[in-house]
Amino acid sequence: MQAFLKGATIQSAKPQKDKAAAGPSGEKKQKALPWVEKYRPKCVDEVAFQEEVVAVLKKSLEGADLPNLLFYGPPGTGKTSTILAAARELFGPVLYRQRVLELNASDERGIQVVRDKVKRFAQLTVAGTRSDGKPCPHFKIIILDEADSMTAPAQAALRRTMEKESRTTRFCLICNYISRIIEPLTSRCSKFRFKPLANQIQRQRLLDICAKEDLKYTSESIDALVRVSEGDLRKAITYLQSAARLNTEKEITEKAITEIAGVVPTKTIDNLLEICFKGTFEKLEVAVKNIVDEGYAATQVLGQLHEAIIERDIGDKQKSAITEKMAVVDKCLTDGADEYLQMLSLCSVMMQQAAENN
Ligand SMILES: Nc1ncnc2c1ncn2[C@@H]1O[C@H](COP(=O)(O)OP(=O)(O)OP(=O)(O)O)[C@@H](O)[C@H]1O
Ligand SMILES: [Mg+2]
Numbered sequence: 001m002q003a004f005l006k007g008a009t010i011q012s013a014k015p016q017k018d019k020a021a022a023g024p025s026g027e028k029k030q031k032a033l034p035w036v037e038k039y040r041p042k043c044v045d046e047v048a049f050q051e052e053v054v055a056v057l058k059k060s061l062e063g064a065d066l067p068n069l070l071f072y073g074p075p076g077t078g079k080t081s082t083i084l085a086a087a088r089e090l091f092g093p094v095l096y097r098q099r100v101l102e103l104n105a106s107d108e109r110g111i112q113v114v115r116d117k118v119k120r121f122a123q124l125t126v127a128g129t130r131s132d133g134k135p136c137p138h139f140k141i142i143i144l145d146e147a148d149s150m151t152a153p154a155q156a157a158l159r160r161t162m163e164k165e166s167r168t169t170r171f172c173l174i175c176n177y178i179s180r181i182i183e184p185l186t187s188r189c190s191k192f193r194f195k196p197l198a199n200q201i202q203r204q205r206l207l208d209i210c211a212k213e214d215l216k217y218t219s220e221s222i223d224a225l226v227r228v229s230e231g232d233l234r235k236a237i238t239y240l241q242s243a244a245r246l247n248t249e250k251e252i253t254e255k256a257i258t259e260i261a262g263v264v265p266t267k268t269i270d271n272l273l274e275i276c277f278k279g280t281f282e283k284l285e286v287a288v289k290n291i292v293d294e295g296y297a298a299t300q301v302l303g304q305l306h307e308a309i310i311e312r313d314i315g316d317k318q319k320s321a322i323t324e325k326m327a328v329v330d331k332c333l334t335d336g337a338d339e340y341l342q343m344l345s346l347c348s349v350m351m352q353q354a355a356e357n358n
Contacts, residue, residue, distance in 0.1 A: 035241045036234050039209055041081045043089055048233075049201045050078055053192040057086045066137070068162060068171045070186060072178040073194030076234030079174045080145055082194075087141050095136060099126065104145035114157040118142060122165035140169050148175035155182045162188050196231020206236060215244050216251035224254045228261040264296045269304050273312070276350040284351065288343050298339035302330060302346070309350075318353040325349040 041047045044057045053071070060066040071079040084102075091099045101121045103109055121142060128138040144150065144158075162171055162185070173189060175181055197205075203226055210217055221243070229236035242260045243252045258265075268291065275283050291301060309322055329346045333339065 034238070035209060035213075036237050039205075039212075039237065041078065041085050044082065044086050047078050047082050047085065048205060049197050050082065050192070050194055053082060053194075056190070056192075057082070060137070061086070061089055063135070066139070066141075066170050067190040068166075068188055069173070070178070070181065070189035070191045071172065071174045071194060072176065072181075072191065074196055074232065075176060076229075076232035076236075077194040077196060078233070079194050083141075083143055083172045083174065087143070090141075091136055092132065092134070094132075099140045100143065101140070102143040102145065105149045109144070109150050109154055111151070111154045111157050114154050114161070118158070119161050122161055122169040125168055138168070141172060142169060143172045143174070145174045146176075147173040148177045148180035152182055155185055159184050159188070197233050198231075199226045202226045202229065202231070202233055202236055205233060206240060209237065209240060213244065215240075218251055218253055220254040221252045221257050224257040224261075228257065228263055262297055262300055264291070264301055264304055268294075268296075269301070269308055272301075272305070272347065273308055273350075276347050277354040281348070281351070284347050285344065288340065288347055291343070292340045298333055298343055299330070301343060302326060302333070305346070314354070314357050318357050321353050322346075322350055 044054055044061065047054055053069075057066075069083070071083065073079060087100045088096055101118070103113075103118070107113070121140065124140065126138060126140055129135055147155075158171070171189070173181065173185065178186065178191070203222055206222055206225055209215075210222075225236045225239055229239065239257060239260050240252070243256045246256060246260070272287050272291065275287050279287075292298075306323065306326055309319060309326075312319075325346055329342045332342050
C-alpha cells in the first residue's frame with residue numbers, strides 16, 4: 001500500500017511538470033488543475049450536445065434579452081459550465097464580479113439570505129456599457145446552483161423578487177431534480193433540460209483530451225469509459241485522469257478503466273446469476289459473501305444485475321417481481337442498510353422466482 005501511494009505520487013508529479021512547461025501560453029496556473037476544470041468549456045460554443053440552450057444564450061450574447069433560466073438534468077451534463085461560460089462572455093472578466101452573484105449548495109441560502117443578499121443584489125441598477133467601451137447587457141445575473149437543495153420557503157421568497165427586479169436582474173436556477181422546485185418558480189423561467197451526453201459526443205471530447213494530454217490509449221478503453229459513465233462527462237473525464245495517473249508509461253487499457261470505475265467483472269455477475277437460477281442457498285450465501293469481501297459496491301452489483309435480468313430469458317412475471325425487489329433494495333441501500341443482507345435478500349427473491357419459472 002505504502003509503495004503504491006508513493007509510486008502514484010511520483011508518477012502524478014511528472015506529467016504535471018511537463019504540462020506546466022509545455023502548456024498553452026496565456027494560461028498561468030496550470031499546476032494541479034483537475035482535468036474537469038481544465039477542460040471546462042470557456043465559452044458557450046464549447047458546450048457540447050445542448051443545442052437549444054446554446055442557441056438561446058447565443059442570441060442573448062448578440063444583444064437579445066435573456067429570460068430567467070432554469071436548467072435541469074443529470075450530473076455532469078454541463079449545466080454549471082454553460083451559465084458560467086455565458087456570464088463570462090456577456091460581461092468579460094472585469095465586470096463579471098460586479099454583475100454575477102453565484103450561490104450554490106455550499107452557501108447558506110435560507111430565507112434570510114434570499115431576503116437580504118439576493119434581494120439587495122437584485123435591486124442594484126447597472127449601466128449598459130463595459131469599461132473597455134464594449135456594450136454589455138443592462139442586467140445582472142443571479143445564479144442559484146443546486147437550487148433543489150433550497151428550502152420551499154426560500155424558494156417562495158424568490159417569487160416576488162424575481163418579478164419585481166426583472167428590469168435589472170435575471171435569475172438562473174440549476175438543479176438535478178426539477179420536481180423539487182416549486183411550481184410558481186418553474187413557471188417564471190424558461191426551462192431547459194440537459195440531456196445525458198450522446199456516446200459519440202463523449203467519445204469525441206475524450207479523444208480531444210487524450211490528444212491534448214498526449215496519452216496513449218486503446219480504442220476499447222475509450223469505449224469502456226463512455227459505457228461506464230452513462231452520459232456523465234464529468235465522470236468520464238475523472239476516470240480518464242485517474243487511469244492516466246495510474247500508468248503514465250503504458251497505454252490506458254479497458255481493464256484499467258473497469259477497475260477504476262469499480263465495475264464488477266461480467267464473469268462474477270454471471271456466476272452469481274447461475275447460482276440463483278440453478279444452485280443452492282448455501283452456495284449463494286458464499287457467492288454473495290465473496291462479492292462483498294472483494295469490496296464491490298452493492299449499488300454497482302445491483303445495477304449490473306438489473307441489466308442482466310432485463311436481458312435474461314425468463315418470464316415477464318418473474319422479471320417484474322425481481323425488478324420490484326431491486327427497487328426496494330436500492331432504496332434500502334440509499335438509506336444505509338447492510339450491503340450483505342440486502343444483496344442476499346435480493347438474490348433469494350431471484351432464486352424463488354427462478355424456481356417458479358421452472
Ligand atoms: N455539454 C458539455 N460540453 C462540454 N463539457 C462538458 C459538458 N458537460 C459536462 N462537461 C464536462 O464536465 C464537467 C462538469 O460539468 P458541469 O459542472 O457543468 O456539470 P453539471 O451539469 O453542473 O453537473 P451537476 O449537476 O453535478 O452540478 C465540466 O468541467 C466539463 O469538463
Ligand atoms: Mg453543477
